[in-house]
Amino acid sequence: MSGKLSACIFGIVGFLIVLTITATSLSAQSIEEKTQVCAGCHGQNGKPVDKTIPVIWGQQQGYLYIQLRDFKRGDRKNDSMQPIVSSMERADMLAIAEYFSKKPWPDLGQPRAPKEVANRALRANASVGCTGCHLDQFQGDGTVPRLAGMSRDYMTKTISDFRSRARGNNPGMSDLMLATAPDDLAALTEYLAGL
Amino acid sequence: MDKRSILAVALAGVAGILIGPVFAQEVKQEAKSISGKAKISSVSQDQLNKADTNANNFLLTNGNYAQTRFHPARQIGRNNVKNLHVAWIFQTEVKESLETSPIVINGIMYVTTSFSHVYALDAKTGAEIWHYKHKMGPVTTYCCGPNNRGVQVLGDLVYLATLDAKLVALNAKTGDVVWQSDIADPELGYSETMAPTVIKDKVLIGTNGGEYGIRGFLKAYDAKTGKLLWTFNTVPESSVGVWATKDATGRDMHRDIQVEKDQLAKTGDPYQKLGGGVWQNPAIDLATNRLYFVVGNPSPDLDGSNRPGDNLYTDSLVSIDLETGKYVCHLQYIAHDVWDLDAVSPPVLVDVKGKDGKIIPGVIHAGKTGHIYVHDRKDCSLIRFSQAMVPQENMWVLPTKEGARMLPGANGGVEWSPIATDPGQGLAYAINLHQPMTYHVENSPYPNGKLWLGGAFKVIPGEAQAGNITAVDYNTGKIKWQVKTPQPMIGGILATAGGLVFTGEGNGKFAAYDSSSGKELWNFRAGAGVNAPPSTYMVDGKQYVVVGAGGNTQVDFRRGNNIIAFSLN
Numbered sequence: 001m002s003g004k005l006s007a008c009i010f011g012i013v014g015f016l017i018v019l020t021i022t023a024t025s026l027s028a029q030s031i032e033e034k035t036q037v038c039a040g041c042h043g044q045n046g047k048p049v050d051k052t053i054p055v056i057w058g059q060q061q062g063y064l065y066i067q068l069r070d071f072k073r074g075d076r077k078n079d080s081m082q083p084i085v086s087s088m089e090r091a092d093m094l095a096i097a098e099y100f101s102k103k104p105w106p107d108l109g110q111p112r113a114p115k116e117v118a119n120r121a122l123r124a125n126a127s128v129g130c131t132g133c134h135l136d137q138f139q140g141d142g143t144v145p146r147l148a149g150m151s152r153d154y155m156t157k158t159i160s161d162f163r164s165r166a167r168g169n170n171p172g173m174s175d176l177m178l179a180t181a182p183d184d185l186a187a188l189t190e191y192l193a194g195l
Numbered sequence: 196m197d198k199r200s201i202l203a204v205a206l207a208g209v210a211g212i213l214i215g216p217v218f219a220q221e222v223k224q225e226a227k228s229i230s231g232k233a234k235i236s237s238v239s240q241d242q243l244n245k246a247d248t249n250a251n252n253f254l255l256t257n258g259n260y261a262q263t264r265f266h267p268a269r270q271i272g273r274n275n276v277k278n279l280h281v282a283w284i285f286q287t288e289v290k291e292s293l294e295t296s297p298i299v300i301n302g303i304m305y306v307t308t309s310f311s312h313v314y315a316l317d318a319k320t321g322a323e324i325w326h327y328k329h330k331m332g333p334v335t336t337y338c339c340g341p342n343n344r345g346v347q348v349l350g351d352l353v354y355l356a357t358l359d360a361k362l363v364a365l366n367a368k369t370g371d372v373v374w375q376s377d378i379a380d381p382e383l384g385y386s387e388t389m390a391p392t393v394i395k396d397k398v399l400i401g402t403n404g405g406e407y408g409i410r411g412f413l414k415a416y417d418a419k420t421g422k423l424l425w426t427f428n429t430v431p432e433s434s435v436g437v438w439a440t441k442d443a444t445g446r447d448m449h450r451d452i453q454v455e456k457d458q459l460a461k462t463g464d465p466y467q468k469l470g471g472g473v474w475q476n477p478a479i480d481l482a483t484n485r486l487y488f489v490v491g492n493p494s495p496d497l498d499g500s501n502r503p504g505d506n507l508y509t510d511s512l513v514s515i516d517l518e519t520g521k522y523v524c525h526l527q528y529i530a531h532d533v534w535d536l537d538a539v540s541p542p543v544l545v546d547v548k549g550k551d552g553k554i555i556p557g558v559i560h561a562g563k564t565g566h567i568y569v570h571d572r573k574d575c576s577l578i579r580f581s582q583a584m585v586p587q588e589n590m591w592v593l594p595t596k597e598g599a600r601m602l603p604g605a606n607g608g609v610e611w612s613p614i615a616t617d618p619g620q621g622l623a624y625a626i627n628l629h630q631p632m633t634y635h636v637e638n639s640p641y642p643n644g645k646l647w648l649g650g651a652f653k654v655i656p657g658e659a660q661a662g663n664i665t666a667v668d669y670n671t672g673k674i675k676w677q678v679k680t681p682q683p684m685i686g687g688i689l690a691t692a693g694g695l696v697f698t699g700e701g702n703g704k705f706a707a708y709d710s711s712s713g714k715e716l717w718n719f720r721a722g723a724g725v726n727a728p729p730s731t732y733m734v735d736g737k738q739y740v741v742v743g744a745g746g747n748t749q750v751d752f753r754r755g756n757n758i759i760a761f762s763l764n
Binding site for chain 1: 219291311331333334335336337338339340341356406417584598637639640642643645646647648649650651653655656748749754764
């Protein structure tokens with residue numbers, strides 16, 4: 001476990017301790033204050049502290065909302081996220097999702113894929129039809145996430161989790177990932193990270 | 196960040212989360228008037244009823260209530276179409292998949308774009324009159340692109356259905372919202388891309404969502420108030436049917452009926468999440484007050500294991516009563532579909548030769564299978580089906596985990612693209628895709644409104660794709676002519692009394708063909724995919740042809756944002 005990741009988890013633990021001892025209304029808090037806890041893992045400047053953690057700055061509002069909802073429902077499993085969302089209501093989730101969706105997408109400085117990798121990725125896209133949902137330039141919309149410029153390690157982990165169905169809140173994605181060759185998925189990951 | 200600051204951050208986070216609802220959704224609409232010079236007139240029901248004989252206007256999405264897409268204007272004909280040139284180009288704000296059917300009313304054009312924008316334009320100059328930009332809700336769940344296929348006008352209201360599953364009535368003069376109704380919950384996979392159909396006091400609307408485990412419907416709303424009048428569920432509570440083992444053309448679909456019956460005994464009728472979207476407009480028989488529409492695929496698309504039975508009325512032509520929404524008749528093309536080769540292209544009402552050779556009221560539909568099906572309008576029964584317009588191979592091999600090759604691919608044949616007809620010639624014109632695919636099956640439980648394909652359909656890399664424009668004699672089922680195109684075709688087609696058909700391709704080519712022979716007579720390169728149905732109309736005695744050139748998400752054709760109108764010198 002990296003130092004940053006352990007610090008991120010420590011922050012969540014601290015958050016949970018505070019959560020249990022705080023029962024009074026905190027209605028004066030601004031959205032910036034409400035979302036401070038997120039920065040512990042997803043980054044103060046939008047760059048996650050660990051490469052297996054997704055970018056949420058500039059991500060689609062609908063997608064962020066659905067993930068928060070699914071963490072709360074237990075449809076998506078994550079030991080860090082589930083305690084955080086457990087007390088959230090729908091309006092909280094929508095507001096937090098909107099807040100982050102309006103932040104600028106951070107440049108993670110990932111290299112552009114070499115031409116042969118990009119070509120393989122585009123062939124895979126033409127076959128499976130990723131852009132049918134993720135749209136032109138992989139920018140996403142609504143409940144479909146932006147993939148362009150997402151952390152390569154996060155995408156690798158996510159694809160692996162879809163293939164094993166460890167990530168269970170989108171079986172349609174699992175089906176598509178299982179129908180796509182691992183080498184094609186690796187090319188897609190490298191290509192998307194560099195966009 | 197050190198540990199103390201992390202704790203402080205956590206404390207601040209708690210404060211945020213305990214605060215409760217932190218934002219109220221604001222539904223703010225935007226409509227702006229720029230020129231306001233063109234005179235916007237209202238549309239009467241009588242005008243809509245007679246749209247098929249109105250050479251000046253293009254009043255409904257598919258031309259008229261019979262949806263013939265045959266327009267009586269004849270100023271542009273076979274002899275002079277070579278002189279067609281650009282009259283104007285209007286650039287929309289949205290450079291994304293463009294599937295709009297422009298409608299034109301007394302010199303005013305209404306077009307839509309992806310993400311549910313509406314523009315009112317001066318049809319003579321292309322000048323913008325107003326622009327309505329729908330304030331999209333945060334949750335949209337849709338398949339195949341953020342498309343919108345158009346609006347309809349009745350009286351002084353313009354009707355739009357939106358990606359976040361709302362029905363909106365706009366003031367035709369200003370673009371301001373008059374009323375808005377929720378059609379269904381987008382969080383459960385419902386969305387809208389079709390144009391509403393308006394008749395008398397009713398706005399008719401279907402739904403997308405067959406890829407998300409919805410229960411499909413066609414609904415009627417009060418045109419003045421937006422109040423729901425009736426709902427026809429496209430999947431009845433008893434969806435099992437007759438355990439058909441053959442498709443409408445008589446081919447074996449390789450169903451294991453006993454396995455399905457065992458599943459039915461175990462899990463019951465799967466009607467609640469069985470899909471059955473209605474992607475395109477109903478045709479309306481004004482003499483009988485009956486609607487004819489087609490219903491899309493069952494959910495999940497490729498995995499039939501959890502949905503025993505015929506999955507009525509998916510993959511079917513259905514007729515219901517306009518006043519009550521009550522069922523009249525249906526014909527299912529493919530029972531228990533596991534290939535997504537469903538019914539999407541809007542049906543057309545024309546008189547056809549019945550089985551005994553006598554002319555009777557008919558209804559025709561072009562399927563993803565590549566056949567044009569000809570029905571008796573009275574009872575929906577199938578009279579004949581056409582020769583296949585695209586290669587068919589290995590039908591109906593069942594999908595496998597590794598992928599089974601079968602033609603047509605899952606986009607068709609004929610996708611959502613409306614066909615055109617020329618009743619005088621007895622011809623139907625369809626545009627087709629040829630995309631070799633493998634069909635893969637996986638099993639997963641209902642995912643609460645998420646994508647639910649039950650597998651994947653994959654274009655086979657390296658295998659040539661193509662398209663075609665095909666004219667079919669619907670009284671014999673024989674292909675009269677066919678023009679091959681280098682890419683799969685999706686968008687739509689128009690026939691005119693000038694003896695022409697107009698259609699576009701993904702490579703940007705927009706062309707006119709002799710409707711009797713298929714000979715190409717004129718073409719234009721639009722620079723972006725022409726994947727929308729053309730319309731035609733007249734202003735001040737001059738005929739125009741108009742089409743959107745904005746590419747397509749589903750087949751990934753080059754995007755653009757142009758509405759292009761053509762006229763003669």
